Amino acid sequence: MEKLRVKLLAFANAEEAVYTRGKKRFLNILNKDQVEFVAERPDILLFLSGGAERAAVAQIDEFRFYLLIASKDDNSYAAATEVKAWCNQNQISSMICDLEQPELQSIVEDLYHVKNGLLRLKGKRLGLIGNVSDWLVASNVSPFILSTKIGVELVKLDWSEIPSRDNLNVPAYFAETYKAGAQLQEKQKVVDAGKVYEQLALTISKHNLDAITVECFPMVTECKVSACLALSKFNGDLFTAGCEGDLCSAAGMMLSREVCGVVPWMANTVSVGGNIGLFAHCAVPLNLLTDFELDTHFETDEGLAVRGNIHAKQVTLFRVNNTLSQIFITKAVVKRIPKLKAACRTQVELVLSNSAVSYFRNNPFGNHHLILPGDYVQRLSLAAKSLKMNIVE
Numbered sequence: 001m002e003k004l005r006v007k008l009l010a011f012a013n014a015e016e017a018v019y020t021r022g023k024k025r026f027l028n029i030l031n032k033d034q035v036e037f038v039a040e041r042p043d044i045l046l047f048l049s050g051g052a053e054r055a056a057v058a059q060i061d062e063f064r065f066y067l068l069i070a071s072k073d074d075n076s077y078a079a080a081t082e083v084k085a086w087c088n089q090n091q092i093s094s095m096i097c098d099l100e101q102p103e104l105q106s107i108v109e110d111l112y113h114v115k116n117g118l119l120r121l122k123g124k125r126l127g128l129i130g131n132v133s134d135w136l137v138a139s140n141v142s143p144f145i146l147s148t149k150i151g152v153e154l155v156k157l158d159w160s161e162i163p164s165r166d167n168l169n170v171p172a173y174f175a176e177t178y179k180a181g182a183q184l185q186e187k188q189k190v191v192d193a194g195k196v197y198e199q200l201a202l203t204i205s206k207h208n209l210d211a212i213t214v215e216c217f218p219m220v221t222e223c224k225v226s227a228c229l230a231l232s233k234f235n236g237d238l239f240t241a242g243c244e245g246d247l248c249s250a251a252g253m254m255l256s257r258e259v260c261g262v263v264p265w266m267a268n269t270v271s272v273g274g275n276i277g278l279f280a281h282c283a284v285p286l287n288l289l290t291d292f293e294l295d296t297h298f299e300t301d302e303g304l305a306v307r308g309n310i311h312a313k314q315v316t317l318f319r320v321n322n323t324l325s326q327i328f329i330t331k332a333v334v335k336r337i338p339k340l341k342a343a344c345r346t347q348v349e350l351v352l353s354n355s356a357v358s359y360f361r362n363n364p365f366g367n368h369h370l371i372l373p374g375d376y377v378q379r380l381s382l383a384a385k386s387l388k389m390n391i392v393e
Helices: 016-027 053-057 073-089 104-121 143-150 172-179 184-206 217-223 228-236 247-259 354-362 377-386
Strands: 004-009 035-037 044-047 066-070 094-098 125-129 153-157 211-214 240-243 265-273 276-281 289-295 305-310 314-320 326-336 346-351 369-373 390-392
Touching (some): 004 104, 104 377, 125 184, 184 211, 184 228, 265 354, 314 346, 326 377
Antiparallel strands (some): 326 346
């Protein structure tokens, strides 16, 4: 893991004692294992006094994100404010914090994970198996944008290039995962789903893929077997696996996996009424559930899908747009876990903020949204700032 690079800034010809005191004060707050003090290429500009504005500007690269930290002492906050204004004037992504604000430690901690997550993301290979589903008219991302914005290479694979399921064996760990949730009459369907899992696993290995998104409906309609159980298993094991060939969701899922350490649940927006949003989908990551049972795939009534109970009292709901220039992020409270017959099998009702309701009514980026148990708003926001994404809340 790379440490955050911190540059100490003070007025010209400041005595060494000024820097020593500033460094000591900073390290009393921060995790010492996550930061290092440097002379150049900083991630964090730590203002110790006024008169450091020109020195700060000389360290800034227009294509990066900077955290500006200052205090009320010795005009340091005044200097940081001037530099923040300069960054804004020059479209440079930055954020200003007070050294004494209680949440500073968590901000720096999150920035540490963001920096390393984005470094890991670069060079990842995303496999699109089949095509983006025909109905996802707002959810295709060009290979150029995936590469230039987040460093992800798109690998397009036709179904004809995928190994046949006919003679594949089901991994014992896959069958064991779904053993408790399967009824006697569903045992063969679990075997069929396990062959899909092995089929995808072989493809992942052969093409050196770090994530996949699968155009799954042709398989369900033509072969009467779904990919839901396979994708749920992959996601629960922290291997990103989206469905319907949705590249917007796949990009967001990969971002979350590296930055937050969790693969989110990709869910349909079933309805938004009042301040309540209903979200549902079948390929939910198993590690996000308290328990589950198996049912048929909702739209086709074929194969198997997961009906589970999300383990969370609050969640983070987010989605990127198709140019990866904007991201919607909001925190929501779990109201209940319904089991409606007319929606995909795993479902959740969320209490949304007024601004989130306005987003869904007026400016949604698409149908599928990503759900993370817990509060990851700050970390995803820092990732967005680092990637120069406009944040919609």
